Amino acid sequence: MKSQRTRARLLEAGLHSLSAAGLPGVTVGRLADAVGLSKSGMFAHFGSKTCLEIALLDEAARVATEHVVEPVQAWPEGLPRLRALLTNWLGWSTRAGLPGGCPFAAALFELDDLEGEVRDHAAALELHWRNLLRSLVVRGIELEQVRPDADADQIVWELCGIYLSHHASVRFQRDPAADDRAWAAIEALLGRYGADASNSP
Amino acid sequence: MKSQRTRARLLEAGLHSLSAAGLPGVTVGRLADAVGLSKSGMFAHFGSKTCLEIALLDEAARVATEHVVEPVQAWPEGLPRLRALLTNWLGWSTRAGLPGGCPFAAALFELDDLEGEVRDHAAALELHWRNLLRSLVVRGIELEQVRPDADADQIVWELCGIYLSHHASVRFQRDPAADDRAWAAIEALLGRYGADASNSP
DNA sequence: CCTACCGATCGGTAGG
DNA sequence: CCTACCGATCGGTAGG
Numbered sequence: 443m444k445s446q447r448t449r450a451r452l453l454e455a456g457l458h459s460l461s462a463a464g465l466p467g468v469t470v471g472r473l474a475d476a477v478g479l480s481k482s483g484m485f486a487h488f489g490s491k492t493c494l495e496i497a498l499l500d501e502a503a504r505v506a507t508e509h510v511v512e513p514v515q516a517w518p519e520g521l522p523r524l525r526a527l528l529t530n531w532l533g534w535s536t537r538a539g540l541p542g543g544c545p546f547a548a549a550l551f552e553l554d555d556l557e558g559e560v561r562d563h564a565a566a567l568e569l570h571w572r573n574l575l576r577s578l579v580v581r582g583i584e585l586e587q588v589r590p591d592a593d594a595d596q597i598v599w600e601l602c603g604i605y606l607s608h609h610a611s612v613r614f615q616r617d618p619a620a621d622d623r624a625w626a627a628i629e630a631l632l633g634r635y636g637a638d639a640s641n642s643p
Numbered sequence: 644m645k646s647q648r649t650r651a652r653l654l655e656a657g658l659h660s661l662s663a664a665g666l667p668g669v670t671v672g673r674l675a676d677a678v679g680l681s682k683s684g685m686f687a688h689f690g691s692k693t694c695l696e697i698a699l700l701d702e703a704a705r706v707a708t709e710h711v712v713e714p715v716q717a718w719p720e721g722l723p724r725l726r727a728l729l730t731n732w733l734g735w736s737t738r739a740g741l742p743g744g745c746p747f748a749a750a751l752f753e754l755d756d757l758e759g760e761v762r763d764h765a766a767a768l769e770l771h772w773r774n775l776l777r778s779l780v781v782r783g784i785e786l787e788q789v790r791p792d793a794d795a796d797q798i799v800w801e802l803c804g805i806y807l808s809h810h811a812s813v814r815f816q817r818d819p820a821a822d823d824r825a826w827a828a829i830e831a832l833l834g835r836y837g838a839d840a841s842n843s844p
Numbered sequence: 845c846c847t848a849c850c851g852a853t854c855g856g857t858a859g860g
Numbered sequence: 861c862c863t864a865c866c867g868a869t870c871g872g873t874a875g876g
Contacts, residue, residue: 445861462756466667470855482857483861491855542756551752554814555663555743565815599808599824606811607804613755614766623800630835646845671871683873684845692871 449487451477453501460498461535461542464552465560468498495560502545503567509538511574520582521632527578528601532608532624543613547606572598592635600631650688652678654702661699662736662743665753666761669699696761703746704768710739712775721783722833728779729802733809733825744814747772748807773799793836801832
């Protein structure tokens with residue numbers, strides 16, 4: 443019970459480091475210091491650095507789900523829910539109280555050319571997220587809010603690009619127009635496939 | 644003269660590490676080993692780790708320019724040259740012989756929440772690149788290949804998103820359809836602003 | 845460019 | 861969970 447609270451504090455502090463400095467910024471020693479225990483205490487909670495990294499990715503997914511996915515279940519299915527999800531997705535890490543960017547966006551580029559458990563775990567979480575996006579698009583097609591010949595995978599692919607460009611725009615270039623640019627791109631993308639659109643591809 | 648050749652070998656080996664494992668993957672000791680000299684020999688060439696990192700970003704920019712920008716000057720101005728540039732941009736690091744991904748894409752997410760000279764240098768190179776993209780779009784407008792009311796910055800912003808999604812798609816998800824997805828997105832984007840397009844925004 | 849060295853930190857373990 | 865410790869590696873320096 444006390445152990446579980448300590449673990450929760452470790453995950454919270456670790457997620458902050460992960461957001462601020464990426465996986466290389468998370469070290470066993472620094473995290474132990476931040477929470478006020480010894481390094482070996484860390485290994486009592488996480489058997490290895492790899493286990494810690496995987497636990498932190500899961501924690502990031504948990505917090506992301508809490509802030510991005512859960513509030514959206516109240517919206518009507520299909521496009522309205524997708525739009526609400528995108529609203530929550532863009533900039534979620536800041537609204538979740540994290541000091542830096544999205545750990546998954548970072549993992550996409552930090553782990554891309556590495557092999558191992560951590561990469562595999564990040565890839566699984568990433569796939570899960572894309573499938574969620576995809577299911578909303580597919581539901582939009584079923585509900586005839588999106589053209590029946592729309593390519594759901596293409597839409598998801600482009601939405602991910604908009605998310606990444608928005609992330610770079612906000613966190614790296616610090617462009618105040620990032621939100622406007624992202625929504626202009628999103629509306630153009632959805633407009634392209636909208637059931638009301640008459641222009642052929 | 645011999646020193647210059649050694650420096651060139653250091654830059655080449657360092658750029659490989661940078662591509663494969665990002666900035667955290669470049670260490671003075673490993674790079675010294677790879678080229679067969681001592682660590683202090685490294686400091687004779689680059690005064691500090693920071694200097695080395697900046698030199699590697701410049702080297703990455705040099706190689707990128709060589710493979711992406713220079714071959715494109717033969718194309719007609721405006722849209723044809725932009726399309727040729729995009730063709731060379733997507734996947735350039737592999738065609739340049741690098742073992743991993745694009746160092747600038749990685750820097751965008753590795754350095755975003757850090758401060759310092761390295762970040763500033765990466766930001767300057769990034770801005771230079773976006774300005775190049777922008778100038779091609781603007782030239783397309785001047786040549787009436789692109790609608791006069793097109794927002795060049797928005798186009799560049801979306802192109803960067805397509806590049807990042809393509810990068811994640813190729814290197815992280817290893818999706819063989821990445822090129823097709825990227826070009827579908829590019830053609831849709833350019834079609835949206837094409838001089839021949841009659842649909843309003 | 846070298847040898848030889850510095851203090852700090854890395855992930856991890858022994859033994860309790 | 862702790863103290864105490866391990867070998868390896870980090871960026872960097874002194875002196876040549």
